[in-house]
Amino acid sequence: MNQRSDVERVLSLWLADGPSIMPDRVVDVVADRISRERQRRRLPWRHNDMTLSLKLVAAIAAVLVIAVVAWAVLPPGRSPGVGGQGSTPSPESSSRPSATPLTYRWPGALAAGTYTTSLVWDVPFTFTFTVPGGWEGYDIEISRAGDPTRSVEFVLVDNVFADPCATTAMDPAVGSSVAALADAVGTIPGLDMTEPTPIDLDGATSGVELGYVLRVDAGCAPATFSLWDLSEQSFIAGAPQGGARKDLRASEGRMRILDVDGVRVVVRMTWEPSATGPLRDELQAIFDSIQISGPGPSPAPQPAP
Amino acid sequence: VTFQRSVDVGYRYWWTTPPTGANPVVMVDRDLVEAAQRGDQSAFVDLVRFRGDKLFAIAHRILRDVDRAEDALQDALVIAWRDLPGLRDPDRFDAWVHRVLTNVCIAQASRERRRAVDIRILPVDGPPGPDEFLGIADRDQLERGFRRLTPDERAVLVLHHYVGYGPTEIADLLGVPAGTVRSRLHHAHRAMRAALDAEARTAVAGGSSA
Numbered sequence A: 001m002n003q004r005s006d007v008e009r010v011l012s013l014w015l016a017d018g019p020s021i022m023p024d025r026v027v028d029v030v031a032d033r034i035s036r037e038r039q040r041r042r043l044p045w046r047h048n049d050m051t052l053s054l055k056l057v058a059a060i061a062a063v064l065v066i067a068v069v070a071w072a073v074l075p076p077g078r079s080p081g082v083g084g085q086g087s088t089p090s091p092e093s094s095s096r097p098s099a100t101p102l103t104y105r106w107p108g109a110l111a112a113g114t115y116t117t118s119l120v121w122d123v124p125f126t127f128t129f130t131v132p133g134g135w136e137g138y139d140i141e142i143s144r145a146g147d148p149t150r151s152v153e154f155v156l157v158d159n160v161f162a163d164p165c166a167t168t169a170m171d172p173a174v175g176s177s178v179a180a181l182a183d184a185v186g187t188i189p190g191l192d193m194t195e196p197t198p199i200d201l202d203g204a205t206s207g208v209e210l211g212y213v214l215r216v217d218a219g220c221a222p223a224t225f226s227l228w229d230l231s232e233q234s235f236i237a238g239a240p241q242g243g244a245r246k247d248l249r250a251s252e253g254r255m256r257i258l259d260v261d262g263v264r265v266v267v268r269m270t271w272e273p274s275a276t277g278p279l280r281d282e283l284q285a286i287f288d289s290i291q292i293s294g295p296g297p298s299p300a301p302q303p304a305p
Numbered sequence B: 001v002t003f004q005r006s007v008d009v010g011y012r013y014w015w016t017t018p019p020t021g022a023n024p025v026v027m028v029d030r031d032l033v034e035a036a037q038r039g040d041q042s043a044f045v046d047l048v049r050f051r052g053d054k055l056f057a058i059a060h061r062i063l064r065d066v067d068r069a070e071d072a073l074q075d076a077l078v079i080a081w082r083d084l085p086g087l088r089d090p091d092r093f094d095a096w097v098h099r100v101l102t103n104v105c106i107a108q109a110s111r112e113r114r115r116a117v118d119i120r121i122l123p124v125d126g127p128p129g130p131d132e133f134l135g136i137a138d139r140d141q142l143e144r145g146f147r148r149l150t151p152d153e154r155a156v157l158v159l160h161h162y163v164g165y166g167p168t169e170i171a172d173l174l175g176v177p178a179g180t181v182r183s184r185l186h187h188a189h190r191a192m193r194a195a196l197d198a199e200a201r202t203a204v205a206g207g208s209s210a
Helices: A004-016 A024-035 A052-073 A179-186 A278-287 B007-015 B030-037 B041-063 B064-088 B090-115 B136-148 B151-163 B168-175 B180-208
Strands: A108-110 A113-117 A127-133 A136-137 A142-143 A147-155 A158-164 A191-193 A197-201 A208-212 A226-230 A243-247 A252-258 A263-271 A291-293
Touching: A004 B136, A004 B180, A024 B041, A024 B064, A052 A127, A052 A291, A127 A278, A147 B030, A179 A191, A179 A208, A179 A263, A179 B007, A191 B151, A197 B041, A226 B041, A243 B007, A252 B041, B030 B064, B030 B090, B041 B064, B041 B090, B041 B151, B064 B090, B090 B168, B136 B180, B151 B168, B151 B180, B168 B180
Parallel strands: none
Antiparallel strands: A108 A136, A113 A127, A127 A291, A136 A142, A142 A147, A147 A263, A158 A226, A191 A208, A197 A208, A208 A252, A226 A243, A252 A263
């Protein structure tokens, strides 16, 4: 019994034994329950066969929605500025939006506006961000409708992959600090990274921001390139349990590695190199609108009496 | 592979060994899946009938309880019905519904572990298995060892040894790295081997004292 093959054989025999007939009542119960359960319809703009004319109509509609919302929301005499990287936010732009945050529902289309949500995180963080029309919400990311490569994701990272094609984890695993993760990202083969620059979002949330490009000679197609192993705390039970996320077709991005109340949080935006200036500006505006509230600082150790 | 809308084909293909080189995952009655995706409830119920036995068996082997397996299967099938329109490739229905069911079982098993840390092991019900190799004592130890595993480890063992998925397929199914699956398998094998070794030591000690 000490041989592994014996254990596996015993397990196979043991598991083969047992009830294997579904009780008939299960069919009846399921039939009854689904008669009262609505199916989630697939969003039409997620179809790959969307015609060019439909895309054009959707784009025009999105622009109109943005224009109407901007006209309605912005006070007279104020133009919609876009905060670029390194820009100093004004007191107005750094404050919480005055409009009531919209309810974040996923998967699904997001109306233009400001959302405050915990996504599906299993730890008490809230993220506030503002999107124009034409964006969709998912479990831990938002992305442009019809273009999942243009996205912003919110993750907790356990480790990076020493081999991003085979998702082989770095050994020893990356440390828990912001600097350790930034350094580790720089060692991922096939990835060129800019020098991390310190950032301070709101005077309380600090970290670094860096840009990266996945090289064509990385050795694996961008669709199979994975940067890191996600913490299971990024997800609630029942949702996908952590693990690697492929970078789809996007091969460029920027990330902010932040220390929020002692927890290392990563916010990353990605895009395709072909993304035009306005599209990049839209993404950057969302990125700059992000505010994060953590669970609160850990209590300071009390001196012994 | 040809797809035919037939009770026998859909049922039998799943249960019998596929032709050499064929992947059982593609043995899906595509018509039924597509009809169910369009909201055809009777098509979905047919799918439940054809695949229910296998799904129930998987749930039972993870949860080790008929009632809980029934509950988990019902919940998983309702979730599958609700989310079915989002399944992009109907040929992947079986793997997809296995994922839904496994996640529901893991969630349920996790809740059970939190509720009842001490689990009383009942005698194994039913007739002996098909192989006399496993004695009652072995089965009891296997049951005890299995229940000590984490829900994730239980699921990986069942998907590997009962359903027949490889580590890479399980990784895709559960959305975790293949290394994580291998690690869970390794730990689960080690724990089960320890359980069986403990039984062997008990038997030897009992024999020597007699």
